[in-house]
Amino acid sequence: MRHRSTALILIVILLALTIWAVLPSNPGIKIGKFERSMETILGLDLQGGMQVLLEADVPEGTEVDAQAMQDARTILENRSNGLGVSEVVFQVAGTRRIVGEFPGLTDTEQVVSILKETGQLEFVDMGDTAIPVGTIITTSLGGKQNSEVTPTASTTETSETPTEVSSATEEPTATETPAVTEEVVYNTVMTGSDLKSVTVSTDQLGQPVVDFVLTAEGKQIFADFTTNNTGKILGIVLDKKVISTPRIDEPITEGTGMISGNFTVDSANALAVQLRYGSLPIALKVVETQIIGPTLGADSLNKSLIAGAIGFAIVMLFMLIYYRMPGGVAILAITNFGLITLTVYKLIPVTLTLPGIAGFLLSTGGALDANILYFERLKEELRSGKNLKTALDMAWKRAWSSIRDSNIATIITSVILFWFGSTYGASMVKGFALTLALGVLISLFSATVVTRTLLSYAVDIFKPTNFKRWFGI
Amino acid sequence: MFDIIGKRYWYFLISLIIILPGIVVMAIWGMPLSIDFKGGTLMQISFPENVQPAPSDIVLLYQKVEINDAQVTTSEDGQYIIKSAFIDETKRIEVVNAMADEFGARPTVNQYDSVGPTIGKEVTSRAGMAIGVAALGVILFITFAFRGIPHAFRYGVCAIIAMAHDVLVVISISAIGGHFFGWQIDSLFLTALLTVIGFSVQDKIVVFDRIRENSNIYRRLPFETLANHSIVQTLQRSINTQLMTSEFMLLAMALFGGVTLREFSLILLIGLLMGTYSSIFIAAPILVIWEKKEWQTWFKRKPKAVTQG
Numbered sequence: 001m002r003h004r005s006t007a008l009i010l011i012v013i014l015l016a017l018t019i020w021a022v023l024p025s026n027p028g029i030k031i032g033k034f035e036r037s038m039e040t041i042l043g044l045d046l047q048g049g050m051q052v053l054l055e056a057d058v059p060e061g062t063e064v065d066a067q068a069m070q071d072a073r074t075i076l077e078n079r080s081n082g083l084g085v086s087e088v089v090f091q092v093a094g095t096r097r098i099v100g101e102f103p104g105l106t107d108t109e110q111v112v113s114i115l116k117e118t119g120q121l122e123f124v125d126m127g128d129t130a131i132p133v134g135t136i137i138t139t140s141l142g143g144k145q146n147s148e149v150t151p152t153a154s155t156t157e158t159s160e161t162p163t164e165v166s167s168a169t170e171e172p173t174a175t176e177t178p179a180v181t182e183e184v185v186y187n188t189v190m191t192g193s194d195l196k197s198v199t200v201s202t203d204q205l206g207q208p209v210v211d212f213v214l215t216a217e218g219k220q221i222f223a224d225f226t227t228n229n230t231g232k233i234l235g236i237v238l239d240k241k242v243i244s245t246p247r248i249d250e251p252i253t254e255g256t257g258m259i260s261g262n263f264t265v266d267s268a269n270a271l272a273v274q275l276r277y278g279s280l281p282i283a284l285k286v287v288e289t290q291i292i293g294p295t296l297g298a299d300s301l302n303k304s305l306i307a308g309a310i311g312f313a314i315v316m317l318f319m320l321i322y323y324r325m326p327g328g329v330a331i332l333a334i335t336n337f338g339l340i341t342l343t344v345y346k347l348i349p350v351t352l353t354l355p356g357i358a359g360f361l362l363s364t365g366g367a368l369d370a371n372i373l374y375f376e377r378l379k380e381e382l383r384s385g386k387n388l389k390t391a392l393d394m395a396w397k398r399a400w401s402s403i404r405d406s407n408i409a410t411i412i413t414s415v416i417l418f419w420f421g422s423t424y425g426a427s428m429v430k431g432f433a434l435t436l437a438l439g440v441l442i443s444l445f446s447a448t449v450v451t452r453t454l455l456s457y458a459v460d461i462f463k464p465t466n467f468k469r470w471f472g473i
Numbered sequence: 474m475f476d477i478i479g480k481r482y483w484y485f486l487i488s489l490i491i492i493l494p495g496i497v498v499m500a501i502w503g504m505p506l507s508i509d510f511k512g513g514t515l516m517q518i519s520f521p522e523n524v525q526p527a528p529s530d531i532v533l534l535y536q537k538v539e540i541n542d543a544q545v546t547t548s549e550d551g552q553y554i555i556k557s558a559f560i561d562e563t564k565r566i567e568v569v570n571a572m573a574d575e576f577g578a579r580p581t582v583n584q585y586d587s588v589g590p591t592i593g594k595e596v597t598s599r600a601g602m603a604i605g606v607a608a609l610g611v612i613l614f615i616t617f618a619f620r621g622i623p624h625a626f627r628y629g630v631c632a633i634i635a636m637a638h639d640v641l642v643v644i645s646i647s648a649i650g651g652h653f654f655g656w657q658i659d660s661l662f663l664t665a666l667l668t669v670i671g672f673s674v675q676d677k678i679v680v681f682d683r684i685r686e687n688s689n690i691y692r693r694l695p696f697e698t699l700a701n702h703s704i705v706q707t708l709q710r711s712i713n714t715q716l717m718t719s720e721f722m723l724l725a726m727a728l729f730g731g732v733t734l735r736e737f738s739l740i741l742l743i744g745l746l747m748g749t750y751s752s753i754f755i756a757a758p759i760l761v762i763w764e765k766k767e768w769q770t771w772f773k774r775k776p777k778a779v780t781q782g
Contacts, residue, residue, distance in 0.1 A: 286561065286562060287588075287589035287591075288588045288592055289561075289562060289586075290584075290587070291584060292583075292584055303729060303730050304726065304730045307725045307726045307729040307734075308725070308726070311721050311723070311724070311725030311726065312722070314721045318717060318721065319717070322713065355661075355664040358664050358665075358668055358737075359668075364718075364722075365717070365718025365719065366675065366718075368714065368718055369679075369710075369717075369718060372714050372717065373710055373714075376707075376710040405614075405682060406674075406675040407675070409615070409674045409675060409678055410675050412607070412610045412614055413607045413670065413671050416603060416606050416607040416610055417603055419603075420603030428663070428664060429603070429664075429667065432664055
């Protein structure tokens with residue numbers, strides 16, 4: 001090896017850095033925009049939580065707009081954060097799915113209700129009659145940016161039609177409501193996209209109210225509509241379901257308004273969240289839900305860690321007995337491999353799941369295999385009577401082709417699996433592939449640089465002459 | 474010198490003896506697919522110690538909320554595992570609330586897994602596709618890496634055939650385990666299978682690498698002798714790698730690891746063992762058969778190899 005001393009310095013520096021990085025007391029790294037807490041991030045299967053797989057509710061084979069999916073993802077994340085659920089992650093998986101992960105949550109009616117609402121928010125003209133909250137109605141969604149004339153015209157329609165049909169002079173509400181639900185198409189005045197911001201505050205009496213600000217477009221529509229319909233009901237409809245039926249008390253021309261009513265702080269907040277993040281660009285349905293209890297996770301993790309430590313100890317012992325001095329070098333190299341890998345996991349950062357740990361263990365196996373391949377070759381070369389220096393070189397040269405090719409094949413496999421995992425929302429397969437690919441790359445470095453350099457130094461230091469004793473031939 | 478290749482047809486027989494019963498079990502009783510693949514809902518709950526409803530009460534409660542196919546099993550640590558057809562979140566909350574009313578204590582949901590009926594099938598077919606594409610990638614790579622020696626393409630194909638053999642053995646044993654010991658083919662099983670595939674391919678290449686090297690050194694040697702020689706040369710490495718990378722680690726995992734990982738470790742243990750086994754006893758022998766085009770003699774007279782063995 002030509003640059004033996006450079007390699008040794010590199011190894012020592014890496015060792016120091018990685019030990020610092022994996023120490024539990026590590027304060028975290030912050031270099032400019034690059035910020036890492038250096039804490040191990042555990043996946044849902046290890047720390048417990050809930051995972052939901054959502055799918056675009058469109059017919060099979062329909063193209064789903066990628067931007068719409070991205071927007072839906074952002075809206076879902078905002079909605080969840082609006083409810084005070086922390087560390088929620090939503091990821092688009094493939095062309096029509098979104099994976100949502102809620103760490104630490106196990107019973108989640110709130111979350112589910114927020115996910116289930118596909119949230120097409122509409123403001124509809126209800127004329128004089130407030131339809132009971134919770135009723136499903138039909139709206140004329142589509143003509144949302146129509147001229148101000150349409151709502152006025154339809155107001156007369158909706159209020160007149162029932163009167164004519166039923167020929168009842170009084171109480172159109174009581175008798176008509178069920179029929180109305182079926183037949184009448186309520187006119188959509190505007191949609192959630194015309195809202196600029198929604199906040200919760202309190203009025204003079206200390207009652208919670210919902211304040212909203214409209215976009216320029218919304219301001220115009222709203223001004224016209226409220227001027228012509230003062231005293232009428234403006235229904236707020238989410239996914240065709242009436243959620244609120246405020247009365248227009250006065251024309252609102254400023255583009256800002258307030259919804260008051262018998263709100264509690266919570267119900268005002270809930271309405272604000274619905275208004276704010278109401279409209280998803282695409283309808284979604286829940287196709288898979290998983291809740292993993294934290295106890296189950298912690299139990300698995302602790303026991304597996306202990307098991308891993310026991311297994312590792314046996315492996316190390318065996319390496320030392322069977323390969324002697326090179327075996328000792330392998331122990332150092334594998335420890336180094338483990339430290340580097342853990343550091344890389346923390347830097348990226350990689351979320352550790354059980355499959356991820358499987359990927360890590362498999363790559364540790366690969367790292368060991370590289371050492372074993374080298375040492376077996378070394379024994380062969382020494383048996384054939386070569387001197388130590390030549391044997392070290394020849395053994396590496398011959399072992400290298402098999403180390404290289406077998407690892408490339410594993411990298412090819414893991415790249416394909418990673419692609420599969422991220423495309424189809426199989427986060428499990430993805431986690432496995434990622435840790436495996438990273439592990440294999442690091443194991444290649446470990447074998448080519450760490451094992452060879454350290455072995456070469458060890459040979460110089462100990463100057464072994466009895467090959468039987470030092471190499472276990 | 475061991476003659477490993479010479480007894481090649483015996484190894485195929487051994488593999489058949491392992492694989493066939495599994496296929497028979499699968500044909501009769503089907504695969505023990507978990508809801509991850511066939512869709513459905515699994516809920517694992519526990520109650521406070523003073524409340525321990527009988528499993529049949531839970532089934533009755535499920536029927537009250539119109540879920541008629543609930544199956545309840547209890548585990549050693551007082552957990553109830555309830556399997557049913559796919560139910561959505563609203564229904565799940567209804568069930569949990571009904572339990573709180575009926576049994577007077579709110580159950581703790583330790584695990585809840587609900588997979589829509591179509592998604593499970595999709596995961597299976599996509600996983601199959603991913604493995605297929607990966608296999609193709611590996612064949613192409615091996616063909617490229619072995620381009621210096623004759624019939625490089627065969628090495629890739631043989632590696633994949635042997636890998637498929639490993640997968641078959643794992644699936645077959647899982648089918649048997651599923652029928653007799655209640656194992657489940659779940660997403661963790663898929664992880665195990667992926668690991669087996671990764672390891673298997675890696676191991677084939679190490680053995681083939683020796684054949685590649687030797688065929689440049691001993692050009693005159695018959696291929697059968699050459700392959701046999703290569704296997705024997707890599708035997709020590711095969712055994713040691715197998716011991717270190719899987720047996721020690723996974724035995725520890727199977728013995729001391731969490732309950733959830735026991736089955737997983739056992740399947741991995743078998744699968745990784747097969748990964749090494751098939752490099753020596755399946756992949757290399759098939760290469761030799763291909764080289765000698767032995768299938769031409771299969772139906773003409775009794776194969777020599779079998780009469781020798």
